[in-house]
Amino acid sequence: MMALCQHLAALETLIPAAAYSCAECVALDDTWVHLRVCQSCGHVGCCDSSKNKHATKHFRATQHPVVISAEPGEQWAWCYKDSQMAEY
Incomplete structure (x- = not known):
């Protein structure tokens, strides 16, 4: 079993989605498939x-490394910097 990267290992308390929508998609009058929650600031992106990949765009703009799935029943985190996933 592979050891967790430093970003995933540092997660103590998970930030839940404050809203179940991608604000950038809403502003564009567009839709999304699934939502991700940034664990540095709480940003919710698709x-x-x-189509718009706002969660990844948020990472590229901020370098905030970890997101979690906002989907009901899914319990995983993804580290963009280390391309590593962890279940919680």
Whole structure:
């Protein structure tokens, strides 16, 4: 079993989604597939299966490394910097 990267290992308390929508997609009058929550600031963005990929764009703009899934029943985190996933 691979050890967790420093970003995933540092997660203590998870930040839940404050809203179940991607604000950038709403502003564009667009839709999304799934939502991700930034664990540095709480930003909610759409996933890479969505047309706009706002969660990844947020990472590129901020370098905040970890998101979690906002989808009901999904319990995983992803580190953009280390391309590593962890279940919680």
